[in-house]
Amino acid sequence: MTNTANTANTADSAPEVQVTGGRLRGRMDGEVAAFLGIPYAAPPFGTRRLRPPEPPARWEGLRAATGYGPTCPKGDYAPDSAELFPEVVIPGEECLNLNVWTPDPGGSGLPVLVWIHGGMFTKGSGSVPGYRGTSFARDGVVCVTINYRLGAEGFLHLDDGISNLGLLDQIAALEWVRREIAAFGGDPGKVTVAGQSAGAMSVITLMATPRARGLFSQAVAQSGAVAQTLTAETAAGIASQLAGSLGVAATREAFREVPAARLARAASALADKFQTAANPAEWASLPFAPVIDGDLLPEHPLDALRKGAGRGVRLLAGGNRHDTRIGLVPTGMIDLIDESALAAVAAALGAPDGTVERYRAARPGASPGELLAAVTTDCFIRVPAIRVAEARIEAGAADTWLYRFDHESPSFAGRLGAAHAVELPYVFDLLDDESGHALIGGEPPQAVADTAHGAWVRFVADGDPGWPRYDLAGRSTALIDEKITVAGDPDGAEREAWSGRR
Template sequence: MQSVVSTRQGRVRGAAEGGITAFKGIPYAAPPFGPDRFRPPRPAEPWDGVREAVAYGPTAPKAPYTPPFDRLIPEVDIPGEDCLNLNVWTPDPGGSLPVMVWLHGGAFTNGSGSVPGYDGSRFARDGVVCVTVNYRLGADGFLHLGDGAPANLGLHDQIAALTWVQDNIAAFGGDPGNVTVFGESAGAMSIGALLAAPSAAGLFRRAVLQSGAAHHTLSPASARLVGRHLADLLGVEPAVEAIAAVPLRALVQAQQHLRAAISAAPDPARWGEAALNLMPFEPVVDGVLLPAPPIEAIAAGAAAGVDLLVGTNSDEFRLFLVPTGVIDHVDEQMLLGGAARYGLDTAAVAEYRAARPGASPGDLLAAIATDWFYRIPAVRLAEARTGLPGATYMYEFAWQPPTFDGRLGACHAAELPFVFDNLHDKAFLGLLGPEPPQELADTVHAAWASFATGGDPGWPAYDPDTRRTMQFGTPSEVLTDPRPRERALWDGLRGPTAGSPSRPSP
């Protein structure tokens, strides 16, 4: 099989194995350091000869996950400045195959496209060219100080990578007219923003949003609050030039402390929307790359012709409460206070309780937070597409691993190795246990590949009357309007125009 292909910057040599050729660490933009720090990405410099593309390239600077998540969520840290790179897996460089481009999660401060669990070999095996991307994280990717420096550089990176795919993927056997962008958590939230970004129009035909939709953004005012707190932690002026002069190690550690500070004291007056989102760095509705909040732009017709597959896991928020033990320390007062911050009253909490006999206050808070963070935004995204061109499909991943005495549930990130059909990757052992069901991976992975290939994952499209949703489990089945009473509690909340209960004005 051909292992050398020509890109617009130069030739690259990949490694072939088992009928699949992998090309790793290909730069899609210049290193974002030196004079290019805190600036939009520019094209990578051309090279002479053949560039070896057999090993993952550098990853964006970041701090490690904090315990216990460092044992549950796979992470890779590869030093180097040439971190705007991507990886390609192809079964046939001479073909014209569907393309899937992966945007990783990690709360906009962690993760990379170089995690072995995101190896795209199984997609390539099934006739799909798979691409995984590294993009700038934390302050380098999402800082906004209102000082004239461009915002949303991480999104600009993603757009640059998708542009690279349009320009080069045919050389790897991919069809640039049949590109699906897919992502999880922050990656899915990025896609929700890209759907609303005029500069991303035409770069992809389909999108898959896993555990993230189009609600997690910051207003410029909130972003400036976060930026000033970061500068205070670093002991510098709130200006890009001052933050750029801080050593990277100190910067990524400060980013980690910033997120901990928000979680410890989530005061909207201090943090704006980040007090509820619990992420200091997110896409900013800057009026340039994002002219309007993404969910509002989508409801108004942005990306109307793009086919969507959107969904969540049944017990997303238990990842953040069970391994830490916090779930056992939530009392009734904390439950009611947390629900009120999300806009729900005591009657709504009683509705959740009635559906879960014997549930503890921590269990109920996990269910409510799962809906606020993940499920309801996904529903709102599907609803926003009603009457517009482009098909929309919904799913719910419901398989529950045996880890943590079975208390973890179908938590955040649990679907990842099933999507990539990489259950053999031992990095997911702490999350999923030793024997996750291969038959479920076969089902989920096939649905993603089918959607990317022809726009149909294998079940009926979503509509606001039936709200048909594929529930992935053992077995999997199509549900009609899952948990309708709980969904109805959020009417008027988390909508295209409702915003969050404490949303500040710009």
Template sequence: MTVVTTGHGRLSGTEEDGITVFRGIPYAAAPVGPLRFRPPEPPAAWDGVLDATAFGPTAPKTPYPAPLDELLPDPDVPGDACLNLNVWTPDPGGGPLPVMVWIHGGSLRNGSSAVPTYDGRAFARDGVVLVSVNYRLGIEGFGVFPDAPANLGLRDQIAALGWVRDNIRAFGGDPGNVTVFGESAGAISIAALLTSPHAKGLFRRAVLQSGAPAAVAPDTARPTTTAIAERLGVAATAEALARVGRAELLAAQTAVTHGGNPLTGTTGFHLVVDGDVLPRDPAAALADGAADGIDLLMGSTTDEYRLWFVPSGLVDRINAVALRLVLLKQRAPWRAARVYRAARPGASPGEVLGAIATDKLLRIPLNRLADARAGRPGRTFLYEFAWPSPVLGLGACHALELGFVFDTLDSADTRALTGPDAPRELARAMHAAWVAFAAAGDPGWAPWSTERPVMTFGAADGSAVVRAPRERERRLWE
């Protein structure tokens, strides 16, 4: 047993394969009672030694809908004190070591730090103090109310980063060398944190995996909250919804947000421009230099869309007429279908639509952000993950890179996406790049420039830097 002292009390962790792990550390008070639908408050100090050997409660949520529930395991740990985090460290008494803080994805309504793929031992093995965070999800984290602040889940993330600043030295970490990284909704959150005055100075570098800057006006996000309240027969206020039991609230949330996906659209939750945590649209703020001086590593997978289009059968239900109608509705460039199909001989209309949607929502916004940062303080590095999974024809789908970044290919949960024979050398290379970026701001390839270098991990002919990949398609969106 290893004991450390934090600002709120002492903690006992456990030794695992030469790594010291502390789980379920409270960074804020349980968001229940008068604290429900309110900004996070510091946790109460405790006497004695707090047992930090098991994952803490996860935020209230329901499982992913079928068939994604088989591909994206989502552990549920009961309890109210869901504002907790975990720390993996090679030596609590050593350091100071670089720190990486993981913010999970899940469409702002799923996910947690207890997902086995996110085990931090490989990072600690390689000299990084790894922190993973839980934050409020769904309507409790991202509802929009007239009587409560917006972006509560984002405020939770900021509170966790504040805890890291104040306490990570006790775990051997360097509070002046913190990299925040996340995937999907976690990356979207980080893009917002890069622009938030509340997060200023809390991290030095950032990694955006398969998530681009995005936020909407409160009136755009409010209908999800209103629909949930109407289903419950209560007012769409924090006061009224706080009187609803969590199980009932989750059932209504699931009914309202069921169906659709991040690429085709659905009723869901969003970060909002609230004039406080998010004073401006993050994409515009970043283009204007809001993150100047912060190094960025960002990218996507080649076939993001296949996670949603293939297991559901959607890829086969889209015909040429449906493709044309969707592109008209989404105001895609008129030549898009022809240009994308030319680069993908034999692709079905659903596959063409998926490639276009992947670019529109991820690759193009990230390229634009990289272009806007060119020549400004802070370097930018882009990557693409191209290794195709053999599972269900998923290809290089959304979330596939996670087991490679964390070097957790042996986890059964990781193998649900990768299959049993994923290339370990690719995991070692990708994981090492993330470690190098966190340590010194250089993942091992050239920063963004007019040559548009993109490190492509796991391509058919091996990992290599590709200059201006699929440039004809990108230029459609200029």
């Protein structure tokens, strides 16, 4: 269907749309239309710095939306991760922007996917090449990727009535989608919000956030749940640590005097410190993450889900079989773990006696480091996702599907396995993007992308990825590789070892 009032797209002209802020001119990205760097909120600097997002200004005339907009201030990945997670840094203050790919800006009623990037809440952006929405648009889905404030700019908590600014940014982007996506052919009533890692944590948190109610009807959470949610007390303590490292008072006014780049580096360094803490129980902790502030997030998301929050939202959730190898293999740590270290970590994580033996029985010949990866993957990623599913079942919520991505990367002599983020190039069906080859290898199989991407498209478009729903009787889980195999309660003995743990 062509809407001549909203679009112009001929062989001699770039695609154009009219939104509330003004008129936009995009560009063709292959056979789909792309509109990049669209502001959904005002620049969060000057008097707006470290404050809730405000509406963007209107513009006069035709605004070019042909290139990615500025990225939010952020830290750098450690050298052993930088090649695996190539970053994009674009200077400028108008960093609260988003990107839209659509198969038909003159159409209507198309399903919408809104992607929230990961990066430990301190890194990443919606302009990472691996998040291009071309394949989703090719397959009939309007794909939106967003930026949101990171680190202290987005998640500083000072107990002064202002908190969770990064979440507020995400909500502002979703509100923009509800208002404007019809101009790009999308259906504002058929929105799926999705994310990976910190993005997945954001997705589950948004499901439990009253202010986000009604902004999406479906959700996808890849390798992240809500185990990292911070209490207000913990978050205030982290703010004090950050202030100490910067030599400033722990007040909003003092933090606003710190240059944004310096604050981003300090926040990222604090996050990295948690990832290498001497106490393994802190490894899954993120110093900047959603905070139970009693306002935007009144209670722990799991408690809210048990009480029926997000009851009407269909959910697809899961993780990768070897998620935490991403922190063990590239660093070489996997070969430094011995039996005593394995036992000490398991105990520090609260695993009951006999847990390591359960994992060893299912993995004969596995090294202590490989066993540690299995234990921490379940503790930090798999079990928290199952807890979300169980909470929803307890509340009588809408349908929930679980998956496990099993396809193993050949990187690092095959030892990386199905590590954290390995699924992303397959889900986005961007195997020709060379920036992802350090993670997945230079000859990734198209069959895996056909399977994973196809399941995500089915879920976004039809509300069902194609395998049985999760319930407590069968615990059906899709194991994703070149094809989908449905398993009942895979690795159930290991799951039961974490009984009682959130």
